[in-house]
Amino acid sequence: MSDLWESNAVESGAAFQEEVRRIVEGAETLIRDSLGAAEVVLIPRASSKHGDVHVLRQVQSSQLEEAATRFLDDYLIQRATGTSIPTVRTMPYPVDGRHGSDQIICRILLDGDYSVCGCLAVRMQEADAATAPHKARLDAISVMVSTMLKAVTTSFELEIELIAAQRRSARLELQTRTDPLTGAQTLGAFEREVRKRLQDSADACALILFEVENLKNVNDLFGYQFGNSYLGLVAGALSAALPDTAIVGRLAGDQFGALVELPERYNSYLGDVLSRCRDSILRSTATLGRPNLGRTSAGAATYPNDAVDYDTLFELAEGALHVSKSGGRGLSTVFAPGMDRRPNPREITRRFNAALSANQIRPYFQPVHNLVTGDCTGFEVLARWEDPDRGVLMPDDFIPILNDPENAERLTQKLTGSALKALADLGPSRAKDLTLAINVTSFDLMNREFAFELQSHLSEIHGLSWSQIIIEVTEKIMLGAAEGQVFRTLEELRRRGARVALDDFGTGYGGLRHLSGWPVDILKIDRHFIGRMLDSEIDRAIVESILHLSESSDLTVIAEGIETPEQLRALQSMNCAKGQGHLFAAALPASGLADSLRTIDFDMLNSRDDW
Numbered sequence: 389m390s391d392l393w394e395s396n397a398v399e400s401g402a403a404f405q406e407e408v409r410r411i412v413e414g415a416e417t418l419i420r421d422s423l424g425a426a427e428v429v430l431i432p433r434a435s436s437k438h439g440d441v442h443v444l445r446q447v448q449s450s451q452l453e454e455a456a457t458r459f460l461d462d463y464l465i466q467r468a469t470g471t472s473i474p475t476v477r478t479m480p481y482p483v484d485g486r487h488g489s490d491q492i493i494c495r496i497l498l499d500g501d502y503s504v505c506g507c508l509a510v511r512m513q514e515a516d517a518a519t520a521p522h523k524a525r526l527d528a529i530s531v532m533v534s535t536m537l538k539a540v541t542t543s544f545e546l547e548i549e550l551i552a553a554q555r556r557s558a559r560l561e562l563q564t565r566t567d568p569l570t571g572a573q574t575l576g577a578f579e580r581e582v583r584k585r586l587q588d589s590a591d592a593c594a595l596i597l598f599e600v601e602n603l604k605n606v607n608d609l610f611g612y613q614f615g616n617s618y619l620g621l622v623a624g625a626l627s628a629a630l631p632d633t634a635i636v637g638r639l640a641g642d643q644f645g646a647l648v649e650l651p652e653r654y655n656s657y658l659g660d661v662l663s664r665c666r667d668s669i670l671r672s673t674a675t676l677g678r679p680n681l682g683r684t685s686a687g688a689a690t691y692p693n694d695a696v697d698y699d700t701l702f703e704l705a706e707g708a709l710h711v712s713k714s715g716g717r718g719l720s721t722v723f724a725p726g727m728d729r730r731p732n733p734r735e736i737t738r739r740f741n742a743a744l745s746a747n748q749i750r751p752y753f754q755p756v757h758n759l760v761t762g763d764c765t766g767f768e769v770l771a772r773w774e775d776p777d778r779g780v781l782m783p784d785d786f787i788p789i790l791n792d793p794e795n796a797e798r799l800t801q802k803l804t805g806s807a808l809k810a811l812a813d814l815g816p817s818r819a820k821d822l823t824l825a826i827n828v829t830s831f832d833l834m835n836r837e838f839a840f841e842l843q844s845h846l847s848e849i850h851g852l853s854w855s856q857i858i859i860e861v862t863e864k865i866m867l868g869a870a871e872g873q874v875f876r877t878l879e880e881l882r883r884r885g886a887r888v889a890l891d892d893f894g895t896g897y898g899g900l901r902h903l904s905g906w907p908v909d910i911l912k913i914d915r916h917f918i919g920r921m922l923d924s925e926i927d928r929a930i931v932e933s934i935l936h937l938s939e940s941s942d943l944t945v946i947a948e949g950i951e952t953p954e955q956l957r958a959l960q961s962m963n964c965a966k967g968q969g970h971l972f973a974a975a976l977p978a979s980g981l982a983d984s985l986r987t988i989d990f991d992m993l994n995s996r997d998d999w
Contacts, residue, residue: 622684
């Protein structure tokens with residue numbers, strides 16, 4: 389990493405230092421609170437190696453900091469020479485040249501590849517330092533911090549590598565390949581690179597076409613200089629939202645294209661990419677201070693599922709773009725066979741409005757169970773569209789609805805009112821101890837009236853209280869400023885008695901920061917870690933770390949996606965309190981709520997041999 393760190397990528401280096409500083413501060417605070425430590429010092433390896441510890445930590449050097457730096461340097465030297473050295477050292481804390489009653493625990497942080505991420509030093513009272521629970525908790529936190537440091541370091545290493553590669557490129561080549569207005573590739577360069585990628589790689593990818601809406605009107609109203617700045621912001625927002633490996637080009641005056649690599653199962657991933665692009669463009673263009681900017685239509689087709697050559701792939705993506713443009717404003721469409729026969733987004737919106745009136749869009753309920761007693765403790769509310777012609781539709785089947793602020797808020801209000809009524813219909817004695825988790829969008833939380841609208845639902849339904857409401861948000865929703873409207877809405881909901889759950893926790897390195905600064909009461913462990921924890925030591929360690937953190941931070945943990953008795957037994961052995969998944973029950977309509985309240989016999993469940 390030395391060459392990268394010493395490069396001239398000042399902006400990326402500053403951003404890296406800031407992110408590492410946040411992780412360091414958050415980790416130190418959690419360790420102090422959970423272990424009762426007198427002092428905590430976390431030294432990332434990059435900061436120690438390059439001599440800028442104080443720049444990152446923003447404090448004066450202390451005895452504990454010196455001990456951590458010395459232990460880290462000794463470990464690196466001994467490791468380089470092949471000498472075996474322990475990764476943990478306990479020593480007395482010096483006071484006025486003598487040994488005091490406190491103990492220093494220095495621990496080397498290693499990632500999954502056994503690369504050194506840094507050193508953690510904790511000063512504790514001698515009695516506490518020797519206890520097994522404190523050691524186990526410190527081990528768990530160390531694994532979590534190592535994972536997060538590795539993630540942020542890898543991310544910025546790749547970013548700096550890209551910057552360095554760009555700087556090595558010849559100026560003439562950049563001029564011929566790059567559109568000077570937006571910085572995206574020219575049409576010719578984009579086409580050549582995409583054709584080569586399709587020819588050389590068998591990996592799945594998606595060709596996405598973006599069209600900026602009403603660019604001519606923007607130029608007419610505000611002038612071409614403003615229009616050029618507008619296009620530059622759009623291109624920058626696209627590049628920021630897309631993966632580093634994406635190929636981005638400007639194909640026409642108001643049209644951009646991107647080739648994005650896809651994972652093996654990419655249906656939801658492609659939808660997430662399109663959503664990120666849309667949100668990034670809206671945020672960037674909002675800084676221009678003009679109304680109705682940032683609307684883009686998008687169409688996508690996939691290789692090799694839809695087409696195996698560039699020309700056909702482009703044609704299909706163009707057809708999907710046409711469907712988006714004809715369906716309304718700011719829509720995204722992914723090509724599907726027989727698209728000319730399937731409803732376009734405008735038709736989906738029309739059907740959505742009719743379905744709301746006909747009560748065809750209903751809440752389904754995923755039970756959450758206590759993993760000790762087997763009791764049902766509550767439900768997560770999920771959206772299902774019971775279409776008479778097409779059966780039960782999942783949210784992925786009506787993405788255009790969720791991408792529109794007005795329709796997304798209407799959907800949340802409909803589901804919330806129906807779900808609260810279904811819970812109340814169980815009767816006061818059965819419903820009073822059950823919780824209801826409501827998934828909300830950023831549109832809901834940006835609405836200043838959201839808390840009052842939820843209060844209105846509760847006022848209309850007797851027997852339920854704010855303490856039974858759980859507001860589920862994703863980490864992406866929490867990425868804004870702590871003083872923003874989303875933060876204020878969550879604070880208001882908690883003030884009234886609701887709790888906030890951070891969904892899919894562990895999938896992003898910003899999660900630890902959110903625990904320190906955002907109103908969070910519940911962590912939901914992502915099903916990805918639950919599904920792999922029996923085969924991956926790293927995934928199991930992450931699950932254990934989250935559980936240890938919850939114990940010390942007074943947070944509730946719910947494990948998502950429990951599918952097998954083996955996963956259940958593993959979570960029970962880790963003292964995980966709650967869980968949900970198809971092992972217990974799939975999402976069910978309101979008519980099945982009463983039957984789902986039965987207590988699960990874990991002994992019988994674990995003895996089944998038909999899994």
